[in-house]
Amino acid sequence: MVVAVDACDECFGACHGLITTPVRVFTPLVLSQICRLWRQCAHATARLWCSVLIRQGPDPPDLSKKDVRVYPNLLLQTAFLNTYVTRARALPMNLTFQIHQSSDDVDASLDIWRSSMSRCQSLYVNCPDTIWDQLFYSPIELPLLEKLGFAIWQRQIQTPVLLLNSLAMPKLKQLEIALWGVNDTPDGVDWSQLSTLAIHCYI
Template structure:
């Protein structure tokens, strides 16, 4: 109950100052009484807060007990479920299919494989022993907490056991030494390596001592190529089959092809659109997965290539078709092209196809039946005296 605190002196405005002066003792008594009342209320508040703290502590204990009961109940439910009785080998197989559909995995607690280690003790043990879950990872250097990051990456890579590794490295300035130190125990197991250079750095430390390397992708956003990089690539093992260079470059391909023994062993090459020739390439397939963004690149591609030994050229999903650039490519290359295959979404006219056959008499044009005009093509073939050429549908 709130006490009545009204007094004759608490009315405002109070202009009778003489009355107040005559009753100083009464006012002092009121102040003393209020102090006593305040002390009593503060004591009650303190006691109530103590009780509330005890209630909050009891509430917290009850919530913790509830969580433990639910956890125990779920555990025992799992013991009678078919999933709990799965052999570890089958569980490992399922875990592998939980991985994101990407070659390089992001170490994130809410994504597999890290997520699989947080479900229960058995899942964590099975996931940690499943080496296929830990064979690919994105390594993003963070100098602010490199020691902690290095420990996490090393723990990840150790779980891969003796499996081949596929790594994507994002390298800033002066990070190559840290990355080399981290990867040193695993260099002989790296089969696929992608390096993204964000700043102008020297990547030679990352391109040496890779005896099992099969695929190499180098991405840059600036002109950073120098002879030492070409030399590092030249020292890569003969196991290398795929080389990709993404981004602007001033790469000396003529020099590379002249002294690099690895060049002759490559079966897959993707490079920036700089003029270059490959004397041994016999088959080239071009497929555009991003028609809106990439269509403008194909004229430059044909302008950059010289393939004197090309025998099969296949194109799919390219619109608009770079007709004049292809003709210039055929003339420049002088290649003994045998098959020119137009697949899905490539629109060419009968006249254009006839021009290709005039340029390369050995050519056989293969077109999608739904896209091609067979009878119109035969008419043009006879008109140009090339009726002996077979039009494949």
């Protein structure tokens, strides 16, 4: 039995770094439903739960297309995000958010998303500027964050300068930016601390 547990741990550990949507049909939750031994191993392998993608699918999805992937609602994904954060224990998280429009589910999920970000070593956010403003309307501490990437597009009439002053990122080393309709580079970044920088602006 000890050998079996060790073997499971090695296999599950190989999944570390995979970005997965937190629903029952994706790793690692699916590994938890094979048998009792696998469930015990999966729950005990903290690194298996460190990488999560929160993705807002089309509403409603276009089921006429072949191979269309139907994503669960954001509230369900957010509930599972809490499970991931808990099972990752003290390990840093890698979170990706792909949100294309405001909704009641987005509004209801924002506080949990913000609290989860404090655990991030890597964070990527793809959203319109209105949702970015909702996410970072007040200061947020990101003490572990080493890599930040974001793709922001403008939906407001005005063309603002994107402000990052509300993000405290003392360990930030890598920054990747893609901007649509934002007419200047972000303000509030300590550029001297970066080892890698990529900026793509589309007007």
